[in-house]
Amino acid sequence: MNKVIEVENLTKRYGNLTALNKFSFSVKEGEIFGLLGPNGSGKTTAINSILGLLKINEGKIQIFGKQMQPDAYDIKKDIGVILQNVAVFDSLTVYENIDYFCGLYVANKETRKKLVNEAIKVVGLEKYKTFTPPKLSGGLLRRLNIACGIAHKPKLLFLDEPTVAVDPQSRNNILESIKKLNQQGTTIIYTTHYMEEVEFLCDRVLIIDHGKSVAEGTVEQLKKQATIDEKIEVEFDEIAENKIAKIKKLPNVKDVLVEPQKITIYFAKENQNMTKLLELLKKEDIKANAVNLQKPTLNDVFLEITGRELRD
Amino acid sequence: MFYHVFKYRFKRLLREKTLLFWALLFPCILATLFNFAFSNFDEMMVFRTIRIGIVENKEHEIKYLLEDLEVEEREIFSVQYLSEEEAEEELLAGSISSYLVIDEKLKLVTDRSGYDQTITKHVLDNFLQASATINNLMQRDPQKANEILLEGINLDKEFVERDLQGDNNIMLVSFYSLIALGAIYGGFFGMKTINETEGNLSAYGIKHVIVPFHKIKIIFPSITVDVFVQSMAMILLVSYMLLLGIDFGDYLFFVYLVAVFGGVVGIVIGALIGLSSRLDAVKKDNILSAVGFMMAFLSGMVIVNVKHWVQSGAPWLAQINPANLITDSLYALYYYETMDRYYYNLITMGLITIVLLIVISVFVRRRQYDSV
Numbered sequence: 001m002n003k004v005i006e007v008e009n010l011t012k013r014y015g016n017l018t019a020l021n022k023f024s025f026s027v028k029e030g031e032i033f034g035l036l037g038p039n040g041s042g043k044t045t046a047i048n049s050i051l052g053l054l055k056i057n058e059g060k061i062q063i064f065g066k067q068m069q070p071d072a073y074d075i076k077k078d079i080g081v082i083l084q085n086v087a088v089f090d091s092l093t094v095y096e097n098i099d100y101f102c103g104l105y106v107a108n109k110e111t112r113k114k115l116v117n118e119a120i121k122v123v124g125l126e127k128y129k130t131f132t133p134p135k136l137s138g139g140l141l142r143r144l145n146i147a148c149g150i151a152h153k154p155k156l157l158f159l160d161e162p163t164v165a166v167d168p169q170s171r172n173n174i175l176e177s178i179k180k181l182n183q184q185g186t187t188i189i190y191t192t193h194y195m196e197e198v199e200f201l202c203d204r205v206l207i208i209d210h211g212k213s214v215a216e217g218t219v220e221q222l223k224k225q226a227t228i229d230e231k232i233e234v235e236f237d238e239i240a241e242n243k244i245a246k247i248k249k250l251p252n253v254k255d256v257l258v259e260p261q262k263i264t265i266y267f268a269k270e271n272q273n274m275t276k277l278l279e280l281l282k283k284e285d286i287k288a289n290a291v292n293l294q295k296p297t298l299n300d301v302f303l304e305i306t307g308r309e310l311r312d
Numbered sequence: 313m314f315y316h317v318f319k320y321r322f323k324r325l326l327r328e329k330t331l332l333f334w335a336l337l338f339p340c341i342l343a344t345l346f347n348f349a350f351s352n353f354d355e356m357m358v359f360r361t362i363r364i365g366i367v368e369n370k371e372h373e374i375k376y377l378l379e380d381l382e383v384e385e386r387e388i389f390s391v392q393y394l395s396e397e398e399a400e401e402e403l404l405a406g407s408i409s410s411y412l413v414i415d416e417k418l419k420l421v422t423d424r425s426g427y428d429q430t431i432t433k434h435v436l437d438n439f440l441q442a443s444a445t446i447n448n449l450m451q452r453d454p455q456k457a458n459e460i461l462l463e464g465i466n467l468d469k470e471f472v473e474r475d476l477q478g479d480n481n482i483m484l485v486s487f488y489s490l491i492a493l494g495a496i497y498g499g500f501f502g503m504k505t506i507n508e509t510e511g512n513l514s515a516y517g518i519k520h521v522i523v524p525f526h527k528i529k530i531i532f533p534s535i536t537v538d539v540f541v542q543s544m545a546m547i548l549l550v551s552y553m554l555l556l557g558i559d560f561g562d563y564l565f566f567v568y569l570v571a572v573f574g575g576v577v578g579i580v581i582g583a584l585i586g587l588s589s590r591l592d593a594v595k596k597d598n599i600l601s602a603v604g605f606m607m608a609f610l611s612g613m614v615i616v617n618v619k620h621w622v623q624s625g626a627p628w629l630a631q632i633n634p635a636n637l638i639t640d641s642l643y644a645l646y647y648y649e650t651m652d653r654y655y656y657n658l659i660t661m662g663l664i665t666i667v668l669l670i671v672i673s674v675f676v677r678r679r680q681y682d683s684v
């Protein structure tokens with residue numbers, strides 16, 4: 001597969017602050033690539049650097065196999081960008097906004113009409129064509145913002161946290177639209193600090209922290225990097241100390257977190273952890289109200305690598 | 313592309329109420345308020361005696377007029393008869409504000425503009441106008457003219473006195489600098505264009521920098537819209553003042569010309585303020601409001617004499633203050649016989665615009681930023 005984006009040793013400093021530190025990654029044609037990182041980790045800076053908007057201190061950026069530069073117009077014509085901050089005009093209607101931004105890429109009026117209507121359909125704003133942005137809810141506004149960036153059918157699409165402060169219905173709509181665009185062949189870079197979105201959308205993920213790449217791979221690969229395999233929560237009315245000690249002695253147990261009326265047991269990768277736990281509970285006559293098994297999340301991966309939670 | 317950007321930018325401006333308020337309505341509202349205030353102001357005006365010189369190379373009836381002219385039983389002029397050399401010295405010393413040379417024609421000489429000079433010039437103009445009317449009448453209808461002259465030889469005097477009493481021409485400078493204010497407020501348009509096209513100023517800016525062509529292709533049609541709308545605003549303002557009865561003299565075309573050109577200067581100033589820092593748009597709007605008001609104030613908008621004080625105290629400031637150049641152009645158009653001063657002001661405005669445009673273009677050429 002062709003590499004659509006190739007970033008090597010990208011370093012960007014704002015004064016004394018190093019926002020990106022020898023940051024490298026590549027994106028393959030046709031994939032949804034997730035940039036996952038906490039607030040201030042450098043996601044937006046990375047995107048703006050790749051777009052040629054920022055003067056970078058060091059590094060090499062290639063898009064479609066060509067050197068990215070501010071005047072690389074043949075590259076820029078195939079790029080779509082949905083910024084973290086909504087940028088639509090309050091005095092133009094939904095339709096006019098999309099038509100305006102699309103018109104910066106597509107001159108032909110007839111073609112554009114078709115494209116604009118398609119974009120409206122993708123984000124599900126058919127009923128709101130003549131509304132102006134101040135009359136749209138936060139979620140609909142985000143959808144309009146997306147429509148403005150996708151109408152010209154870019155081959156490469158950047159989405160910078162497009163679901164921040166969005167209601168669940170719009171969030172689902174947005175995630176579905178992105179999947180649809182990807183199925184139609186658009187390569188997508190998606191930044192977020194919601195791991196659920198990454199798990200739902202992304203073929204490959206890069207975890208960024210303090211401007212550095214800390215892990216990269218498919219969601220499955222990343223989860224395998226985690227040394228824990230399973231988390232099992234057991235809820236009780238009460239439990240005796242000596243029985244907790246017995247649980248701790250089960251094979252493969254890495255750690256046990258004890259809370260009032262609940263313990264969480266972390267198991268290393270192994271088969272039959274659950275079976276062994278249930279057998280013990282039965283044998284010791286421990287009355288559990290609930291037993292939940294959880295697979296590790298990207299958050300656990302992040303926690304292990306950085307010692308911090310992904311979300312504050 | 314030009315048409316596409318032009319069309320949407322135009323649509324947007326027409327729909328943006330706050331912007332239109334400041335650019336179009338606000339100056340008109342101020343003009344209405346000024347007009348209201350000044351219509352009561354005349355009565356409060358107290359004329360002081362103006363010291364002038366007369367160089368009499370030839371007998372002329374105007375000297376009696378100047379000697380006798382009174383408003384509310386106070387003499388308006390105190391006249392000294394002098395030789396041309398003496399008159400020049402007195403003028404330099406400042407003991408007279410101007411002197412009149414009576415030859416085949418009348419010539420008023422002064423070295424500065426101010427309240428006294430304005431009145432003197434005004435009186436002369438009115439006198440000439442009145443006597444021209446009578447001369448005209450003499451030729452067409454000598455009998456009628458004789459009747460009028462018999463009724464009172466003081467016709468000219470009365471005419472001038474009446475005119476002075478009901479005169480708010482002194483206040484014209486205020487209205488002229490109000491036009492200057494309206495012109496500078498065109499900066500709101502220019503500032504908006506810059507804010508929307510510079511990547512480090514807004515998200516719109518980023519969107520306009522990542523397009524597959526240079527952002528100048530967005531800026532140019534946007535500024536064209538700005539100039540168009542601002543010109544309309546200026547034409548509206550001048551026309552509205554004419555409706556209010558403000559006197560601009562006889563050269564209306566040149567009045568409109570300097571108003572429209574002033575509007576362009578305003579747009580350029582706004583663009584520069586827009587580029588000057590990364591403060592948010594609202595703060596920059598406030599800066600432009602303040603800057604525009606200050607410029608207009610210095611050109612005599614609130615206190616007419618401020619214009620004259622600046623002109624004598626800090627001539628360089630008067631020379632580079634675009635609002636003053638606009639006000640002064642209109643003033644010169646009204647009070648001076650020749651167009652020299654008008655053109656001089658217009659050319660200075662042109663030069664200022666070119667300098668500002670050069671500075672602006674240095675910024676606007678950028679396509680990459682240290683931070684956005």
Ligand SMILES: Nc1ncnc2c1ncn2[C@@H]1O[C@H](COP(=O)(O)OP(=O)(O)OP(=O)(O)O)[C@@H](O)[C@H]1O
Pocket residue numbers: 014017019037038039040041042043044045046084161193683684
């Ligand atoms: N214009 C700027 N000037 C100075 N520092 C900046 C600027 N923009 C970002 N930074 C700093 O650079 C670092 C990376 O910021 P960036 O916006 O790229 O992070 P992010 O991952 O996009 O965060 P978020 O999730 O909040 O959007 C942060 O520490 C931030 O404070």
Ligand SMILES: [Mg+2]
Pocket residue numbers: 043044045084160161
């Ligand atoms: Mg960000």
